[in-house]
Amino acid sequence: MLEDKLSIVAKAMKRSEIRELLKLVARPDIISFAGGMPDPKLFPSKVIAEVASKVLEKEPERALQYGPTEGDAELRKELAKWDGVDIDNILITTASQQGLDLVSKIFIDPGDTIMVGYPTYLGGLQAFNSYAAKFIGIPLDDEGMRVDILEDTLQKLSREENLPKFIYIVPDFQNPTGVTMPTERRKRVLELASKYDLFILSDTPYRPLRYSGEPCANFFHLDGGKERVITLFTFSKILCPGFRLGYIVAPAVVIDKLVIAKQGTDLCTPSFTQAIVREIMKQNMFGAHIKNLVSAYREKRDGMLNALNKYMPKIDGLRWTRPDGGLFLWLTLPEGMDANIMFKKAVKDKIAYVVGSAFHYDGGCRNTIRLNFSFPSLEQIDEGIRRLAGVIEEEAREVLCRGE
Amino acid sequence: MLEDKLSIVAKAMKRSEIRELLKLVARPDIISFAGGMPDPKLFPSKVIAEVASKVLEKEPERALQYGPTEGDAELRKELAKWDGVDIDNILITTASQQGLDLVSKIFIDPGDTIMVGYPTYLGGLQAFNSYAAKFIGIPLDDEGMRVDILEDTLQKLSREENLPKFIYIVPDFQNPTGVTMPTERRKRVLELASKYDLFILSDTPYRPLRYSGEPCANFFHLDGGKERVITLFTFSKILCPGFRLGYIVAPAVVIDKLVIAKQGTDLCTPSFTQAIVREIMKQNMFGAHIKNLVSAYREKRDGMLNALNKYMPKIDGLRWTRPDGGLFLWLTLPEGMDANIMFKKAVKDKIAYVVGSAFHYDGGCRNTIRLNFSFPSLEQIDEGIRRLAGVIEEEAREVLCRGE
Numbered sequence A, B: 001m002l003e004d005k006l007s008i009v010a011k012a013m014k015r016s017e018i019r020e021l022l023k024l025v026a027r028p029d030i031i032s033f034a035g036g037m038p039d040p041k042l043f044p045s046k047v048i049a050e051v052a053s054k055v056l057e058k059e060p061e062r063a064l065q066y067g068p069t070e071g072d073a074e075l076r077k078e079l080a081k082w083d084g085v086d087i088d089n090i091l092i093t094t095a096s097q098q099g100l101d102l103v104s105k106i107f108i109d110p111g112d113t114i115m116v117g118y119p120t121y122l123g124g125l126q127a128f129n130s131y132a133a134k135f136i137g138i139p140l141d142d143e144g145m146r147v148d149i150l151e152d153t154l155q156k157l158s159r160e161e162n163l164p165k166f167i168y169i170v171p172d173f174q175n176p177t178g179v180t181m182p183t184e185r186r187k188r189v190l191e192l193a194s195k196y197d198l199f200i201l202s203d204t205p206y207r208p209l210r211y212s213g214e215p216c217a218n219f220f221h222l223d224g225g226k227e228r229v230i231t232l233f234t235f236s237k238i239l240c241p242g243f244r245l246g247y248i249v250a251p252a253v254v255i256d257k258l259v260i261a262k263q264g265t266d267l268c269t270p271s272f273t274q275a276i277v278r279e280i281m282k283q284n285m286f287g288a289h290i291k292n293l294v295s296a297y298r299e300k301r302d303g304m305l306n307a308l309n310k311y312m313p314k315i316d317g318l319r320w321t322r323p324d325g326g327l328f329l330w331l332t333l334p335e336g337m338d339a340n341i342m343f344k345k346a347v348k349d350k351i352a353y354v355v356g357s358a359f360h361y362d363g364g365c366r367n368t369i370r371l372n373f374s375f376p377s378l379e380q381i382d383e384g385i386r387r388l389a390g391v392i393e394e395e396a397r398e399v400l401c402r403g404e
Helices: A008-012 A017-024 A045-058 A073-083 A095-107 A122-129 A147-159 A183-195 A219-223 A252-266 A271-282 A286-311 A339-348 A378-403 B008-012 B017-024 B045-058 B073-083 B095-107 B122-129 B147-159 B183-195 B219-223 B252-266 B271-282 B286-311 B339-348 B378-403
Strands: A090-093 A113-118 A134-141 A166-169 A199-203 A229-234 A246-249 A328-332 A368-372 B090-093 B113-118 B134-141 B166-169 B199-203 B229-234 B246-249 B328-332 B368-372
Touching: A008 B095, A045 A271, A045 B045, A073 A090, A073 A246, A073 A271, A090 A095, A090 A252, A095 A122, A095 A199, A095 A229, A095 A246, A095 A252, A095 B008, A095 B252, A113 A122, A113 A147, A122 B252, A134 A147, A147 A183, A166 A183, A183 A199, A183 A219, A199 A219, A219 A229, A252 B095, A252 B122, A271 B271, A286 A328, A286 A378, A339 A378, B045 B271, B073 B090, B073 B246, B073 B271, B090 B095, B090 B252, B095 B122, B095 B199, B095 B229, B095 B246, B095 B252, B113 B122, B113 B147, B134 B147, B147 B183, B166 B183, B183 B199, B183 B219, B199 B219, B219 B229, B286 B328, B286 B378, B339 B378
Parallel strands: A113 A134, A113 A166, A166 A199, A199 A229, B113 B134, B113 B166, B166 B199, B199 B229
Antiparallel strands: A090 A246, A229 A246, A328 A368, B090 B246, B229 B246, B328 B368
16 A cells, blocks of 8 residues: 555665675675675774763763754864865765765756766665666776766767766775776866766765775866865775764855755764764874774785685686775676576575676676675685685586587 | 756755754854754763763674664664564664655655645655655644644545645644644544545654653554554654664555665664664663653743743733643744744844744744743743743734734
8 A cells, every 4th residue: 555655766666686685695604705894893992982982971962962964063174174175065974875865866856867887886876766867887997987988978978968967986996896097087087077067976985995006186186176076985984884974075055955955864964973083083093093904904905816816717708806995806707607697606605795787777797796805804705715716617617618 | 067957856945944043043142942952961971971882892893883774673673662563664764854854755756745734843844845745734723733624625635636645743742833633633634544545654753752641642553553654753852862863663565665765875874873772772771761851841841831921921812832742832923923023133132933934834824933942941941931022022012003
């Protein structure tokens, strides 16, 4: 009965594939490269406990009360300083998934076209989908979105008067592929955005987690005040996801609309966790902590790359990315293999991944796999890749021989 | 430039009047009956500090990690027990404003009609508005929504084939009027919902805060499994707003869709604050705390009612509600007076309220005022009502004489 009354977008809503997979692989005997969780052993729980009790002692009336929709003014000031922007350019959000939702709410009319990576972050697709967006996917190479295809596509869409509202990009250590867009390509993308009057939604959850290579310029710094960039950030990967704390950097006029949208969405972000993060920032405790994270995750990334080199069979077309940071790497199976079909065998061998098709808005590229290296231990990474290599070798033998 | 790209709903978004008023009255010399904040002196900050450090010591990896979108399983179990429902009927939300947003997202298509109290909670109107809903308002009396008018209106709308998707009701100590709908009237409303195939969105943030009279039956208990009721609850008024923690009670099939919608909105509610509330519930600490709140707020409500009796001028048409609970009471000025115009004079006399027109979807009833008694101290309540009485007396003299 109630089901008949669902909105058009709700009728089309489907459960996230990842989410259902994660349930399947929650068994303790399975080594999981699925999910995208930080290593909980790296949570600075003692620092958080100390700061939390200080905050509750010194400012309980502020830390437990409603706060401004824009976020704690002092925290916004710290973040503005960190990013070299004005406080009016900062809105605190209930982590960056809310950033995706709010940006969708204020920009997407049903049927609007959004340009996304092919593949891209699943949660972005989900957020845009819930506002009935349509997608155009731009394939990636080792430097992120292919700017030549982007240009051709925009040219074509412009002729058809069907230009997208914005381009959604995860520029640093992309989810799911782990690849990073170099500064030069970012400049080209910005030029195209300017030429075709689009804006860029830059989603940067992993940006501080760089394990090798040099940092690339942030889109909003390259934009230089031309107001073509909205940037999302979250503390989920550099502090903890359990706070649900992030922020948006955007032109003041956009922040203004986002604030109104946020009022109707959750009134304000939790004051308590904002107060804790504000104090951690004011005491300059982030630098050392991020250094720890980088060194621990670098070891895990290297562990996974070494294990891949060591165990993976030599098959034409089997390849993987070598990310300079973030939480993920991306494995491509030879054409004709299907990671979705192979998944059952993998689980039987007690190893799990996320099928790459989940990150393609149309469910394409079924020969791809996302591997997470932040959550499992070094030992699990080695053993898990050994098992996965076995599954791939067996599957390749079956599928590729059958195909001949 | 970016402004041209806003969605249709975003272009129509306006800042909340209350929000702008609250900025105006943040001066320490003003006694404010505006806002809807609990008394921060009643936050159990010591209990929270103790439980928080225990949680961070015992289960840091769980309390700081991503959690299930549905919410912490143990907390859901506690809540299900509390409400006498199944765990599948519970979704934890980032406070009840998110409940309003998620219900809107899965039920409202642009142009859908929603039936609301005239007046009703402003945040409800904002949430529905951001999905381009249309409103039909049902006037209230001292027992909430007028069921006779509701029946006539539904009959008329049914003939016009323009029935609303749902009826939004704040049944206990309504925001803004403070009135409560008796059990008998709730039954009548449910009968009408059944007759016209609608559901009821019951928003109950103040329900445990009853200072006099007998509790009324909850809509979802009266519904008896007929799946016509979705209920929102929040911990903002009985623990603290700074956690942003609430939950939805609904039929399992609705919870299922809400979970998918929540995935795209914020992935999950903060695990940290959920863990704290779970432990507080498991240790049965809520009962005693709510008893404290009830006794403190009862005194404040009585203080405001006494002050109104003592100071208000005897003018025909000047009246106010006598709520049995909650945070607000509602003052109606004689016809012809305008609380919006009077507001400037009030602020000049260092007293603030919220204009009642803000709670009417069409900005009507400008002769009404919402008064909050939970936040100010007993002394401020007495002095504030004295000042307000002076402002009203003066304004009445001017306006009503001019009118003659």
